[in-house]
Amino acid sequence: xIHGQTHRYDFEVAFDQVDYGGxxxxxxxxxxxxxxxxAALAAAGYSFKELWDDGLALVVAEVGLKYRKPARMGEKLTxxxxxxxxxxxxxxxxxxxx
Numbered sequence: 548x549i550h551g552q553t554h555r556y557d558f559e560v561a562f563d564q565v566d567y568g569g570x571x572x573x574x575x576x577x578x579x580x581x582x583x584x585x586a587a588l589a590a591a592g593y594s595f596k597e598l599w600d601d602g603l604a605l606v607v608a609e610v611g612l613k614y615r616k617p618a619r620m621g622e623k624l625t626x627x628x629x630x631x632x633x634x635x636x637x638x639x640x641x642x643x644x645x
Contacts, residue, residue, distance in 0.1 A: 556583035556626040570617035583626035
């Protein structure tokens with residue numbers, strides 16, 4: 548993730564992500580956001596594997612979600628990921644599903 552830039556992570560909602568009603572089960576959004584963060588880091592040139600190889604790790608300390616509309620199986624969606632702030636010991640990331 549590069550401060551001031553927004554990373555796009557495109558995906559299609561798959562069968563294994565949805566419940567019986569055909570929509571993403573609410574904790575599934577966290578997995579999608581995690582994949583998008585991983586992709587944003589890799590696109591910035593520093594993948595999670597490289598973090599681990601360097602003896603570093605990122606821990607999610609706080610999550611806030613607002614559900615506005617269900618994501619349905621087969622929909623093509625995008626997660627926008629932006630680094631809002633950072634310091635020596637923390638990152639603040641904003642992610643939006645569109």
